[in-house]
Amino acid sequence: AATMDRTAACSLWIILALVAHTGLSSSPPTGKEAWSYVEVRNGAHMFWWLYYADSLDLPLVMWLQGGPGGSGSGFGNFGEIGPLDGDLKPRKTSWVQAASVLFVDNPVGTGFSYTDRPDGYATDVATVASDMLVLLQHFFTGRAEFQSVPFYIFSESYGGKMAAAISLELTKAIAQGTVKCNFAGVALGDSWISPLDSVMTWGPYLYTTSLLDDHGLEEVSSAAEAVKQAVEQQQFQKATELWSVAETVVEQNTNGVNFYNILTQEPDERRASVAGEDFVSLQARRHVRPLHEQSLSELMNGPIRKKLGLIPRNVTWGGQAEDVFSNMAGDFMRPVVDVVDQLLTAGVNVTVYNGQLDLIVDTMGQELWVKRLKWEGLAGFNEMRWTPLDDPMFPGVTGAFCKTYKNFAFYWILRAGHMIPSDQGPMALQMMRMITHQV
Template identity: 75%
Template structure:
């Protein structure tokens, strides 16, 4: 634990939760003053490592809900999982999306910490500040990812036991959704068997890589419909997508991953570099230039991990944040193993997990799907396709419902999203948002989170 002595300075005191460290206020020492944070942001934190397997170390960071009027235990606990695989929740999700501070270390108006305790975890092992001591420690499939997270959650709820009775939700983004589905299923089983003490309340799958082939197969039609592909480009993209589909049908998932990267190249070349994370922008020219000579797996990491590790975020995490945390090993660099994480997971990357979502719904777990209108990599059309593949008994009734319009919290009377809910399944369509919904539409994402966690 750290004990506050003078403004912005912390001294070490004996830890009260194993090796967990905590702060009494959210300050990044005196360094934050020079980076634009003018006043403290009240809030308690904790962070630690868990060795989930021999040589595999996973890092977590907890922010307690920050309210002057309500005790933190009256708010839910929300765990956030980033995509990639290889993206860092403690970095990108924290400072670029939903954490209490922005990249400039200024208070975020739409931070989820106003209505939830936030748990960021760098997973799979090797992402962010998590690290592997040896090559065989990297996860190669989502089953290992789920097993690792279950080990972490067992330790977390045992050490920070005041959260055992607090409603626990898993929120995710991109590949994080695929991991979240698998983790949720294993957690549900572990709770039933008495292996984990927690009050699991639901999982939210944001722009999630649940059925990769459904996303890929809809890229062409989607871009053609909004005038970002001509007929020639549509044919090329559709042809590349069909190759991906064939490989998936043949269970050749490593090959499917490589062909997926080729399909992305076809999209970029025929659309003059449309950005996969938001169709209203283009891929940066330096990314195009640095992609030359890369093999397909390396190119995937460049496209889908680099956006989560900007230079400014790298400097923040490996500078002031590293100094604040004081537990990061000297030989570990934030994000330094992310490319390896992606490479080791490549053989499992294109494998669908629709069946896992089905099992969650059948088990009575609350499942939410939410998607950004402007996302391409996991477009809404593809999400709707895999939802229709569910064998869940409530699907016919869900399909008969009309959606409900939700006002944009910042513009009353202006629609910010649509939602449809039936039994333990919900779908949110978030307008004017790309792949990273909290980054693009922070207030709407915050409102959605409160609705999902039953605070509205």
């Protein structure tokens, strides 16, 4: 059951307390917050944190982070779309100005979420979806004012894979009457929907952007082919291990290109494995720990923990993140393209959006799986020309392209890597407003 629900006006004294603790300066935001835990399974506790918009006429957006093991309450909140940034200063492009925003530390063990025992972690997206359904049942029952508010799920990276599965289960639950909410759509950002399509396009993408030579292209393509064979043989744990090998081959041939933005270089500490390190630890160092950098960890385990007032003493923010990743490793390379097809066929509004400079989930790979959809509207979508969108900060300069047909949309976000809201905050905010029909 939900425990220790805390609701608070984000008043001046709270911010001043944070400032006094951190030595940082900030202005207090207006608005109301709420946070709590839900025990989604015996011994499995999921944390959520809600920021209210100024009006219930605005939609409700749930944000799901990637990893798996990346924390929405931490990185998504303070690093991307929340009202305050990591220095506790107001964010001009916060999504809270256009929606109530619900951050959920998902799967169990992520961020402030935790499990009491080793077998409490999710091992596949089916469990992730069923856990989230329990949380949403509690949330919409306890906060009935949101039952009629348009509800959207926005996601990033592996969060998109989870969001697709969650959206399908939520659609079924609404039809069955077990969850009361106004589900209006799901947005899949740089999402791990078809892992193999991403891996198979790494080589061509890097080659066309002058980040691989002919020898490098051959080596990366060979490593990707090994991943493909494992996936085709349904050896998904092996495929995950070979995916890690392929990343190392990419790093070696590009002098450490950053998988999250090809215009930058990967820090040395995230590169190839050290002696005795297994692939799970390596991948956690590459893709989970960057979401838990030291400054954010100190913020979450210090003043934020104190503000929330309900985190158990034995729980550390991010402390179980690597275990989350490890337990999901066998499911990591499984595609969920069929789930997206089911959502579209059921009439759910689905949006795909991707950053131009992202490598790990490059746009080339996204377009490949989209073109294989069995959705009856695909031919009509493919016949359309995209529409250019001005960059909100630079009128007359294209910031993105978009294409919408029936209940499917695709946004190509220019000059953005994997974390679009942190790379192109104004464009991301405008996109969110368009998806939620505010523009």
